[in-house]
Amino acid sequence: MPVNQTYATFSDTAFGTAFIIYALALILSLVYYVKIQGVIDARREASRVKQLVTAGGAGNAEDETYLNDDHDLPGAADVKDGIVADDELEARQATARKLANMTQSLVWLGVIVHLVSVVLRGLSADRFPFGNLYEYILVITFCAMVMAAFLLQRPQLRVMWPWVITPMIALLFYGGTALYSDSAPVVPALQSFWFPIHVSSVSIGASIGMVSGIASLLYLLRMWQPKGREKGFFGGVAKPLPSAKTLDNLAYKTAIWTVPIFGLGIILGAIWAEAAWGRFWGWDPKETVSFITWILYAGYLHARATAGWRDSKAAWINILALATMIFNLFFINMVVSGLHSYAGLN
Incomplete structure (x- = not known):
C-alpha cells in the first residue's frame, strides 16, 4: 500500500512542534526549580531567626524589637539582612505556583501534539507506528510523558519535571535525528495480528519503568542529601526535591505497574514467536535482555518488600x-x- 505523504509530513511537523513545546516546558520547569530553591532558603532563614529569638529571650518583651536591634543576640546583624518579609515570601510562592501550573499546561499541550504525531505516523502507512526504532522511541516517550503528566499533578511532585523532561527530550532528539526513518510499510514478518499487541504492551511497560527508575535515582540523591541538611552543590540540586519517602513510594507504585505490563508483553511476544517461528523462546539477544530487565524489576519489588x-x-x-x-x-x-x-x- 502506498504511503500517504501528507500524513507523514504532518506527523513530522507535529513531532518537531511537540519537541519545541517540551523544550519550553523544560525551561519553565527549571525556572520553577530555582524559584523553589529561593523560597526554601527564605523559609529556613526565617525559621532560624525565630529560633534565635526564642532562644535569646523567651517571654521577654525585647523579642518584639529583636529584628531592629543588632546587639540583642550574637549574629543578629547577619540574620536580619537575610530575612524575607512574609508578603514578599508569599509573592515568591505565588510566582512559583504559576510557573508550575504553566509547566503542567505546556506538558499536556506537548502530549496532545505528540499523540497527533504518533497517530498520523501510523495512518500514513496504514499500520501501527512500531515499524522502526524511530517510531518505537516516538511511542515510548509519548507513553512516559502521559504517565508522568498524571503522576506529577500533585504540587509537591512538580519539581520533578526537569528530571523527567530532560531524558525524554534527549531521546526525542536522538530519535528524530540519528534514528529517523521515512514512513513505509513494515516487512512481511511484522504483518501480524500479534505485532501491535506485543509491541504496545512492551512499550507501555517500558515507559512506566523509565519513570520508576528516575524516581529511584532521585530517591538516592535525596537519601544522600537529607531534607534540611543539604550540603554543597548536590545539596542545592536536591533541595527542592520531595522527601525520600515520597520518591520511594512513587518508584514502588510505578514499578508495580511495570512488572505485569512488561511481563505480559514478553509473554505475548513468546506466543507470537511460536506462531511465526515454531518456538516460544530462542534466547535471541533482545528476548534475553528483555527477560533480564523484567527479572530486575520483579527483583526490585521483592527487595522493596523485604x-x-x-x-x-x-x-x-x-x-x-x-x-x-x-x-x-x-x-x-x-x-x-x-x-x-x-x-x-534502518
Missing part, C-alpha cells in the same frame, strides 16, 4: 533495571544482530 532491603539496596536494583532497559533499547537494537534488532535495517 526487611533489610527497603533502603538504597532496593533502589539500586531498580536503577540497574532502568540501565538494562536503555542498554536493550540502544545497544541490542542497533549493534547486536538478531531477530528483533534493527542493526543494519
Whole structure:
C-alpha cells in the first residue's frame, strides 16, 4: 500500500512542534526549580531567626524589637539582612505556583501534539507506528510523558519535571535525528495480528519503568542529601526535591505497574514467536535482555518488600533495571544482530 505523504509530513511537523513545546516546558520547569530553591532558603532563614529569638529571650518583651536591634543576640546583624518579609515570601510562592501550573499546561499541550504525531505516523502507512526504532522511541516517550503528566499533578511532585523532561527530550532528539526513518510499510514478518499487541504492551511497560527508575535515582540523591541538611552543590540540586519517602513510594507504585505490563508483553511476544517461528523462546539477544530487565524489576519489588532491603539496596536494583532497559533499547537494537534488532535495517 502506498504511503500517504501528507500524513507523514504532518506527523513530522507535529513531532518537531511537540519537541519545541517540551523544550519550553523544560525551561519553565527549571525556572520553577530555582524559584523553589529561593523560597526554601527564605523559609529556613526565617525559621532560624525565630529560633534565635526564642532562644535569646523567651517571654521577654525585647523579642518584639529583636529584628531592629543588632546587639540583642550574637549574629543578629547577619540574620536580619537575610530575612524575607512574609508578603514578599508569599509573592515568591505565588510566582512559583504559576510557573508550575504553566509547566503542567505546556506538558499536556506537548502530549496532545505528540499523540497527533504518533497517530498520523501510523495512518500514513496504514499500520501501527512500531515499524522502526524511530517510531518505537516516538511511542515510548509519548507513553512516559502521559504517565508522568498524571503522576506529577500533585504540587509537591512538580519539581520533578526537569528530571523527567530532560531524558525524554534527549531521546526525542536522538530519535528524530540519528534514528529517523521515512514512513513505509513494515516487512512481511511484522504483518501480524500479534505485532501491535506485543509491541504496545512492551512499550507501555517500558515507559512506566523509565519513570520508576528516575524516581529511584532521585530517591538516592535525596537519601544522600537529607531534607534540611543539604550540603554543597548536590545539596542545592536536591533541595527542592520531595522527601525520600515520597520518591520511594512513587518508584514502588510505578514499578508495580511495570512488572505485569512488561511481563505480559514478553509473554505475548513468546506466543507470537511460536506462531511465526515454531518456538516460544530462542534466547535471541533482545528476548534475553528483555527477560533480564523484567527479572530486575520483579527483583526490585521483592527487595522493596523485604526487611533489610527497603533502603538504597532496593533502589539500586531498580536503577540497574532502568540501565538494562536503555542498554536493550540502544545497544541490542542497533549493534547486536538478531531477530528483533534493527542493526543494519534502518
